[in-house]
Amino acid sequence: MQALLQLTAANIRSFVRDRAALFWTIAFPLIFIIMFGAIFSGGGDPTRTYGWVDLDGSARSGELRAAFASVEDVELVDAAQDAALEQMRAGDLRAVLVVPAGYGAAIEALATSPGPPTSIEVYTDPTQTNATADTYRIVAGVLDAVSLAISGRGPAIVPAPRALQTQDLGFVSYLVPSILGMALMQLGVFSAIPLVADREKLILKRLNATPLRRWQLVGSNVIMRLLIAILQTIIIVGVGAVLFDVQIAGNLVLVGGFVLLGSLGFIALGYVIASFARTEDAANGMTSVVQFPLMFLSGTFFPIDQMPAALQGVARAMPLTYLADALRQTMVGGAAFSPLWVCAAVLAGFLGLCFLISARFFRWQ
Amino acid sequence: MPVMTSAVTTDRDAVIRVADLHKTYGQTRAVDGVSFEVRRGEVFGLLGPNGAGKTTTVEILEGLRTPDSGEAFVLGLDVHRHADALKARIGVALQTAALYPKLTVVEVLELFRSFYGRGRSAAELIDMLDLGEKRTTRTQDLSGGQRQRLAVALALVNDPELIFLDEPTTGMDPAARRSLWDIVESLRRDGRSILLTTHYMEEAEILCDRIAIMDHGRVLETGTVTELVTRRFRERSVRFDRIDALDDTRLAAFAGVSSVKHEDGEVVLFTADVPATIGALLAAVDALGREPENLMIRRATLEDVFLDLTGRALRD
Numbered sequence: 241m242q243a244l245l246q247l248t249a250a251n252i253r254s255f256v257r258d259r260a261a262l263f264w265t266i267a268f269p270l271i272f273i274i275m276f277g278a279i280f281s282g283g284g285d286p287t288r289t290y291g292w293v294d295l296d297g298s299a300r301s302g303e304l305r306a307a308f309a310s311v312e313d314v315e316l317v318d319a320a321q322d323a324a325l326e327q328m329r330a331g332d333l334r335a336v337l338v339v340p341a342g343y344g345a346a347i348e349a350l351a352t353s354p355g356p357p358t359s360i361e362v363y364t365d366p367t368q369t370n371a372t373a374d375t376y377r378i379v380a381g382v383l384d385a386v387s388l389a390i391s392g393r394g395p396a397i398v399p400a401p402r403a404l405q406t407q408d409l410g411f412v413s414y415l416v417p418s419i420l421g422m423a424l425m426q427l428g429v430f431s432a433i434p435l436v437a438d439r440e441k442l443i444l445k446r447l448n449a450t451p452l453r454r455w456q457l458v459g460s461n462v463i464m465r466l467l468i469a470i471l472q473t474i475i476i477v478g479v480g481a482v483l484f485d486v487q488i489a490g491n492l493v494l495v496g497g498f499v500l501l502g503s504l505g506f507i508a509l510g511y512v513i514a515s516f517a518r519t520e521d522a523a524n525g526m527t528s529v530v531q532f533p534l535m536f537l538s539g540t541f542f543p544i545d546q547m548p549a550a551l552q553g554v555a556r557a558m559p560l561t562y563l564a565d566a567l568r569q570t571m572v573g574g575a576a577f578s579p580l581w582v583c584a585a586v587l588a589g590f591l592g593l594c595f596l597i598s599a600r601f602f603r604w605q
Numbered sequence: 606m607p608v609m610t611s612a613v614t615t616d617r618d619a620v621i622r623v624a625d626l627h628k629t630y631g632q633t634r635a636v637d638g639v640s641f642e643v644r645r646g647e648v649f650g651l652l653g654p655n656g657a658g659k660t661t662t663v664e665i666l667e668g669l670r671t672p673d674s675g676e677a678f679v680l681g682l683d684v685h686r687h688a689d690a691l692k693a694r695i696g697v698a699l700q701t702a703a704l705y706p707k708l709t710v711v712e713v714l715e716l717f718r719s720f721y722g723r724g725r726s727a728a729e730l731i732d733m734l735d736l737g738e739k740r741t742t743r744t745q746d747l748s749g750g751q752r753q754r755l756a757v758a759l760a761l762v763n764d765p766e767l768i769f770l771d772e773p774t775t776g777m778d779p780a781a782r783r784s785l786w787d788i789v790e791s792l793r794r795d796g797r798s799i800l801l802t803t804h805y806m807e808e809a810e811i812l813c814d815r816i817a818i819m820d821h822g823r824v825l826e827t828g829t830v831t832e833l834v835t836r837r838f839r840e841r842s843v844r845f846d847r848i849d850a851l852d853d854t855r856l857a858a859f860a861g862v863s864s865v866k867h868e869d870g871e872v873v874l875f876t877a878d879v880p881a882t883i884g885a886l887l888a889a890v891d892a893l894g895r896e897p898e899n900l901m902i903r904r905a906t907l908e909d910v911f912l913d914l915t916g917r918a919l920r921d
Binding site for chain 2: 242243245246247249250253254257258438441442443445446447448449450451452605
């Protein structure tokens with residue numbers, strides 16, 4: 241146990257003192273997020289475009305529509321309720337306002353004698369808190385003004401909040417799980433380089449002349465990488481949340497589970513590379529050859545369904561596709577490319593395969 | 606010119622017993638029937654040129670390589686079957702110091718200390734190997750000699766009964782070499798057994814109680830330095846600066862002299878009876894009213910033994 245802890249500490253020290261490793265695992269993904277986030281944040285969202293569903297069709301509902309339409313920047317799209325909600329789900333509308341049948345009659349009654357306020361339904365996506373707050377601010381302003389004009393007293397109309405889970409993520413929300421997946425992939429694949437370097441420098445041979453067990457050696461490497469994976473997750477998600485307002489609405493246990501499963505799989509891939517690379521230079525080259533296709537063909541930067549059909553087939557063969565997909569689903573509630581259990585099964589299978597290959601071919605000296 | 610190695614006995618005090626060890630890499634017979642024994646408390650040297658099979662032999666004994674055939678017992682344990690138990694009790698310095706480049710001296714020592722249930726503290730070893738000024742230096746910034754010293758310190762971290770030092774002074778300057786020799790001496794005084802390999806004749810002569818001379822994967826001869834030398838060179842040489850008045854015929858007539866040679870302005874008399882030859886020489890020189898300059902009596906060296914055994918000089 242003491243040996244495992246000391247060796248893990250030694251690995252962490254070596255890692256932290258290696259500027260190149262620090263850059264690739266911490267700085268590189270952050271640069272991606274900040275760069276893409278700065279370019280795309282705010283761009284994708286439709287600004288104050290609301291669906292307008294009028295189930296009442298009275299003069300009073302017409303007045304209300306006019307009141308909303310007069311607010312600066314607000315654009316109303318008239319539609320039937322189902323169509324409006326569908327558009328919102330697809331990300332074309334920020335909110336949907338529904339005026340219920342009987343609204344006009346209720347307002348008429350309130351104008352003459354006091355009574356309980358009537359309501360209109362307001363659909364927003366609570367996971368997009370900023371947009372939701374903005375919508376309710378607009379709605380409250382309009383309803384207060386209209387209420388005052390009608391009764392001269394307290395609120396005549398109040399919003400009835402409705403939640404609608406949308407699948408369309410802002411680009412940064414799409415990007416954060418992708419970048420996290422990419423960073424975990426790199427962290428794992430790059431484990432090949434110090435491993436081959438230690439073998440080349442005869443450190444593995446020297447360790448083999450001590451009572452240290454091989455599982456302790458491998459275990460300390462894996463523990464070190466998993467700790468860094470957790471750190472990466474916190475940093476990347478934190479930066480996404482603080483700088484770009486990416487909402488983490490998922491199940492943290494599931495997120496953590498996929499972070500660990502994905503990291504283990506790619507660490508095992510690093511051992512596969514170390515099984516076949518004889519020199520540190522060769523390991524460097526092989527990690528590049530492995531990581532770039534993974535990075536660009538796994539829907540990291542663009543949704544897979546926007547790729548050409550041929551590349552979509554390639555993407556389906558990439559293990560990173562399933563890690564990023566699972567992280568998107570569990571972190572920000574993104575649309576599923578594959579069901580979660582398929583993602584878990586693919587990643588577990590990938591881990592098993594890499595483990596078997598490296599168990600068969602890895603050489604200590 | 607195969608020479609019989611000393612017979613393998615089942616000495617109870619043997620810390621290493623090797624019998625007819627073989628290891629082949631492709632076409633190369635790296636170890637080709639090696640047998641020897643190291644007794645408890647002795648410094649035993651494997652002496653031979655690079656490629657003689659010294660390192661392969663040692664690495665088999667350290668449990669790092671599997672022999673093709675033959676027996677190898679270390680501390681009474683079969684090396685191949687009980688490698689794990691053995692590794693806790695031996696200390697190893699590889700031919701090339703293998704160190705985590707980004708860790709400091711004290712960090713590496715504490716790391717290796719954690720692999721063993723018992724041993725010496727980092728502070729003790731730093732003191733012993735005189736690494737105090739470098740204790741917080743990363744190993745990548747150490748000089749060659751400092752790296753070697755740290756590698757030896759790591760070999761001592763578990764306070765082992767038996768220490769393997771593979772070419773421990775290669776790349777060291779003379780001062781560093783002497784200080785390492787002092788450390789080996791103190792380990793011997795402390796009762797440790799040491800197996801070291803070297804291709805430095807002087808190192809073998811100064812440090813080793815017994816030596817096995819290796820070449821081409823075989824042990825050519827084993828014994829103390831005196832045994833190795835006197836077994837084949839019974840004569841000694843008497844040397845002095847040339848004196849013109851003494852010609853070769855007079856020199857050859859001195860008692861005990863078998864032949865006369867000249868080397869770099871020196872006269873070399875080979876003799877089986879040193880006192881008689883010296884007596885005759887001193888009398889003759891005294892008669893001339895002079896004194897012999899740089900008079901020296903030398904026996905043959907390991908270098909001469911190696912040359913005689915292999916027909917080649919040991920030096921690279």
